[in-house]
Amino acid sequence: MPKYPHPRLGEVRPSQVVFSYGVGSLIDLPHLSVLVMGLEDWTVDGVVARPIDEERLLRTVRWQLGSQVQKLLSPPAVPPGAGPVDPFSELMRIGIPVALFPRWMLCPRCQRLAPLSSGLFERKDDPFHPERTQYIHVNCDKDKKPVAVPARFLVACEHGHLDDFPWVEFAHRGPTTCSSLLRLIEYGPSGEARDLEVRCDACDSKPRRLSEAFGEEGRARMPQCRGRRPHLRDFSEQTCPEQVKTILLGASNLWFADTVTALAIPTESAKLAQLVEEKWAKLQMIQDEAQIALVRSWSPADFVSFTGYSDGELWQEIARKRSNEQAGVQDDPSDLKHLEWEKFSQPASHTPSKDFRLREVATPKGAGKLLKRVVLVERLREVRALIGFTRIDAPGELGGGPDAGESRRVPLSRQPPAWVPAAEVRGEGIFIQFDEGALQSWLTGAQVKEREKQFLLSHMRWRQARKLTPLEAGFPGMRYVLLHSFAHALMRQFVLECGYTAASLRERIYARSATEGGASAGPMAGVLIYTAAPDSEGTLGGLVSLGEPEQLRRHLLAALRDAVQCASDPLCAEHAPSERGTTVHAAACHACLFAPETSCERGNKYLDRSVLVSTIEEEKLAYFAALGE
Numbered sequence: 001m002p003k004y005p006h007p008r009l010g011e012v013r014p015s016q017v018v019f020s021y022g023v024g025s026l027i028d029l030p031h032l033s034v035l036v037m038g039l040e041d042w043t044v045d046g047v048v049a050r051p052i053d054e055e056r057l058l059r060t061v062r063w064q065l066g067s068q069v070q071k072l073l074s075p076p077a078v079p080p081g082a083g084p085v086d087p088f089s090e091l092m093r094i095g096i097p098v099a100l101f102p103r104w105m106l107c108p109r110c111q112r113l114a115p116l117s118s119g120l121f122e123r124k125d126d127p128f129h130p131e132r133t134q135y136i137h138v139n140c141d142k143d144k145k146p147v148a149v150p151a152r153f154l155v156a157c158e159h160g161h162l163d164d165f166p167w168v169e170f171a172h173r174g175p176t177t178c179s180s181l182l183r184l185i186e187y188g189p190s191g192e193a194r195d196l197e198v199r200c201d202a203c204d205s206k207p208r209r210l211s212e213a214f215g216e217e218g219r220a221r222m223p224q225c226r227g228r229r230p231h232l233r234d235f236s237e238q239t240c241p242e243q244v245k246t247i248l249l250g251a252s253n254l255w256f257a258d259t260v261t262a263l264a265i266p267t268e269s270a271k272l273a274q275l276v277e278e279k280w281a282k283l284q285m286i287q288d289e290a291q292i293a294l295v296r297s298w299s300p301a302d303f304v305s306f307t308g309y310s311d312g313e314l315w316q317e318i319a320r321k322r323s324n325e326q327a328g329v330q331d332d333p334s335d336l337k338h339l340e341w342e343k344f345s346q347p348a349s350h351t352p353s354k355d356f357r358l359r360e361v362a363t364p365k366g367a368g369k370l371l372k373r374v375v376l377v378e379r380l381r382e383v384r385a386l387i388g389f390t391r392i393d394a395p396g397e398l399g400g401g402p403d404a405g406e407s408r409r410v411p412l413s414r415q416p417p418a419w420v421p422a423a424e425v426r427g428e429g430i431f432i433q434f435d436e437g438a439l440q441s442w443l444t445g446a447q448v449k450e451r452e453k454q455f456l457l458s459h460m461r462w463r464q465a466r467k468l469t470p471l472e473a474g475f476p477g478m479r480y481v482l483l484h485s486f487a488h489a490l491m492r493q494f495v496l497e498c499g500y501t502a503a504s505l506r507e508r509i510y511a512r513s514a515t516e517g518g519a520s521a522g523p524m525a526g527v528l529i530y531t532a533a534p535d536s537e538g539t540l541g542g543l544v545s546l547g548e549p550e551q552l553r554r555h556l557l558a559a560l561r562d563a564v565q566c567a568s569d570p571l572c573a574e575h576a577p578s579e580r581g582t583t584v585h586a587a588a589c590h591a592c593l594f595a596p597e598t599s600c601e602r603g604n605k606y607l608d609r610s611v612l613v614s615t616i617e618e619e620k621l622a623y624f625a626a627l628g629e
Helices: 053-063 168-172 215-222 271-278 290-298 302-307 309-325 339-345 435-441 446-465 476-493 549-564
Strands: 026-028 032-038 071-073 098-100 103-105 112-115 121-124 134-135 153-156 162-164 184-186 198-200 243-249 256-263 356-363 371-391 417-436 505-512 522-531
Touching: 053 071, 053 256, 053 371, 053 417, 112 356, 168 184, 168 198, 184 290, 198 446, 215 243, 271 309, 271 356, 290 302, 290 309, 339 417, 339 522, 356 505, 371 522, 417 435, 417 476, 476 505, 476 522
Parallel strands: 071 417
Antiparallel strands: 026 032, 032 098, 103 112, 112 184, 121 134, 153 162, 153 243, 184 198, 256 371, 356 371, 371 417, 417 522, 505 522
């Protein structure tokens, strides 16, 4: 029995548990590959997992996952101020639980391939350097206890199931009764599947190349998916109709977070009402005025912001808010962007707070007919909650909206969760509102309508290739294409001077026609380019300064000038929306409009620089053709 049955294996930042290494994801360590387990295995309490208050986001999560979700929690972490941690103390147990996956290991010396259950591999722990935990091949016939490595091939399917590669069945070309002593022989230095061969030493079966497991023909040879969910330690209750797809360990499409994001927007004008809204996750449990004094004494830190307000005043505001909720007076949980749009498009009516402060400035000279408003977001707080994940295809590739990936979303727990992991970051941004009249005039043009037909066909072929129905669902239209392309062009220009990296800037697109969202909702046409950092402040002021009229005009003209030509022209400019279901973009590529995955909300789809400016291929689509006239 190992001395440390559950050793610490490494460290990740709390925000990475939501963005990069959430439930169901694989984390590569120097000698191991581990899988983040489901929420039932997590240890969370008031000390190691801090509640995150954002009532609007919590309502949306409940709308998605059920009313049993009670709170948003930060990932468990060692409490601040704990100082150096003794590697043998209980504090070393704080963290997210992981399990070794894949379960098959390979000895690089003798090339023996076997599962951990074979007993051929022994774990070696290092409490002072937990990231050095490793398995050794104890009976290797080539070397003395070499370090084993995880087998780097897995199988997965579009429904989010994940399993070990079927090594035994693959090597024997089907089910077998052989005792199976497998080796994975590498014949070339490239490491490609065509240079790898599986061989069984226990029988006279013919060796088989790994290349036979890849491609469409290779997938047809693979077995049907078993519906395995290793992060939950179970199998899906329903039979999975898919055949498994071979995938490399560490592949970028092995895990995609399905998250819901909201900006912390003050929804009340009165100061006390605003404070109650911010702390509603805790205050909603109070049933009468007498409990307030008791709760104040239990957790004084949570009531610091209510200093100066009596228990009676606080109780009256709690009762008022509860009465409004019972009467159904609250935002639509399926539309998080509507309230944000209202605040950004009417900045004079907003209530400043420590996490939300707006300042409207003049539009750039010469752009007044095309752009209606520029608002500098001097402070903002973004909260993102993890509600599930997908494999093979990202949720954003399955459509728009908070429920886009619901059909293929893998749950975080076996039972409906009572909480979900969340992370909050603070930052700054620039909001740019388009003129609705100019936009409507552009949308009614014949060339724009023809381009929209091309994008719609490409969108439908994309969904058809991924077996998504109905085919036309989730098509955002040319309004979104214009706003999305504009945001990407401006983000690339901002990166040169704002002091942040390209991956630190993000976009939030507000695109809705007058016929969407109900008669009272109204159209939306604007973009928010913002940066959010996971530290206590999260803003340097560099991005906001670029929104001043003269600065923004200079960057806007530079961004549009750079969009005229691309280093990949003429191929880039001639690229039309694909009819083969491979891409859903037009004149856009990595050299001109594509942004990092963390920055784009739609996976670099629905982009076309010809809707911004004239290109060598298309001259009649440009929205900004008259800029400066």
